[in-house]
Amino acid sequence: MSTAFLEHVNVTVSDPEATAKRLKDWFGWEIRWKGDSLGGGTTYHIGNETSYIAAYNPPKETAAMEAESYGVRGGLNHIAVVVDDLDATEARITSGGYQTKNHADYEPGRRFYFHDDDGIEFEVVSYAA
Known part of the structure; x- marks a missing residue:
């Protein structure tokens, strides 16, 4: 029997603070942590006591996805x-x-x-x- 569970998903977003606010509003989650990320940038961890979404923004400008990822390996x-x-x-x-x-x-x-x-x-x- 496995005791494994999914702890978090890390996604690149345009504004981690705004993403955190939306996730709090939609799902009642809380900010578990926020701060500087390795290599620069900012990350917010938003979730509950067992799992969260890490909303990351790098120190340089990011490009939007060009299409949905269903047709992209690893999407x-x-x-x-x-x-x-x-x-x-x-x-x-x-x-x-x-x-x-x-x-x-x-x-x-x-x-x-x-x-x-x-x-x-x-x-x-x-x-x-």
Whole structure:
């Protein structure tokens, strides 16, 4: 039996502080750490006591992704977040002007997807009955 679990995902963003605020607003997460990164740049760790997203911005200008990563080997296709109340979470996300899509209701849960300001796709899923 494995005791392994996913601790974090590290993504490059345009503004780690703004990303941290959005993740706090959407999912109720907290900033676990923020500071200078190795090699320069800034990182915010946003999550809960067991897992987090590391939002990193390097010391030099970054380019936006040219296309979705589903056709790129090694691409980060989406980040999935489990929530208790899918409808309330979607309302918080759409109130910020984000468009949700690909709603699905199938065993074992309901879900939707959306893209954030940096083009990162999120899947939001609930397994609540």
